[in-house]
Amino acid sequence: MLNFIMLGSLFMVTIAAYFRGIVEGFLFSAMIIFFYVTFIIYNNTIHRNPVELITYIWMVDIPLSAFISGKLSENINLIQSINTRLQKEYRDLITIDRTTGLSNLKGFYIDLDREMSKAKRHKLNLSLMIVKIQYYDELNAILGEKKMEEILKIISNVITLAIRGEDISYKLNKDTLAILMPSTNLQGAEVVKNRIKESISEENLKIKQEDKNVNIDIKVGIVEYKNTIKEAFEFKELAEKELEYDV
Structure with missing residues (x-):
């Protein structure tokens, strides 16, 4: 009976x-060993x-189990902490969108800051174009996420072929x-805009030929860099405002 009590105590300590x-x-x-030794005495x-061998085994096993279990917990927590940190660092380092293969928002701001500095320093032209897919949420609700990924790939391919x-x-x-x-x-960027819109129209014809009731509609906003634009956020915001005038 005593050994069963000690076995239960071992699990509790662990x-x-x-x-x-x-x-x-x-x-x-230590508290369990104290009461156990008191009872044995x-x-x-x-x-x-007589004091049996099992008595000494319990006196060693219980604190040893506490040590092993505690160290195991510490190591598991350490591994989880390292894994969480590495995952965060990995996400921070990734600048490529998996669906389209294009650079993502993080890469965008890194490049935009660099190009704005270069344009200002060397008095170079620089244009920013924003392309917005119209009715995205409605299309996503009707077509589903997988189909929308295909549409995003089509648009990203159109853009890749249209630019230098x-x-x-x-x-x-x-x-x-x-x-x-x-x-x-700005004039050069307008040429690219027209090229993209023409290609999107061609893609819409292909989609209709496949008997798919889908129409890709985009709006495009363009802004040319000026020295009065101080920050990348402002540059992007100005380009987004130009979307309102694309009809």
């Missing part, structure tokens, strides 16, 4: 050390029961893309 730490596990095991003194090698395209959020065009004035 659980306490795992969830509360080594120190509390040791304190709990009482039995040995009053009832003349030195231009950079981005996916800013679910329904908004951007193109950063170094050494390009």
Whole structure:
């Protein structure tokens, strides 16, 4: 009976050390060992029961279990902490959108800051184009996420084919893309805009030929960089405002 009690105590110490730490596990095991040894001494003194080998095993196993369980908990928590930190660092380092293969919002602001500084320093042209997919939420509700990913890929391919090698395209959020065009004035950016819209119209014809009741509609806003634009956020906001005038 006593051994069953000690086995239960062993489990309790193990659980306490795992969830509360080594120190509390040791304190709990010390308390159990104290009562256990007191009982053994009482039995040995009053009832003349001999001290068995199992008594010494329990006296070693209980604090040892507290130590092992506590260390295991510490190591697991450490691994989880490292894993969480690495995942965050990985997300912070990723600048590519998985669906489209375009750079993402993080990459966009890094590049935009750099190109704005370069344009200001060397007095170069720089244009920013924002492309917004119209009725995205409605299309997503009707077609589903998988089909919308296909549409995003179509638009990203159209953009990639329409721009030059030195231009950079981005996916800013679910329904908004951007193109950063170094050494390009407003007129040059308008040429790219028209090229993109013509290609989207061609893609819509292909989609209709496949008997799919889908029509890709986009709005495009363009702003050419001026020295009065102080920040990347302001530059992007100005380009987004131009979307209102694209009819």
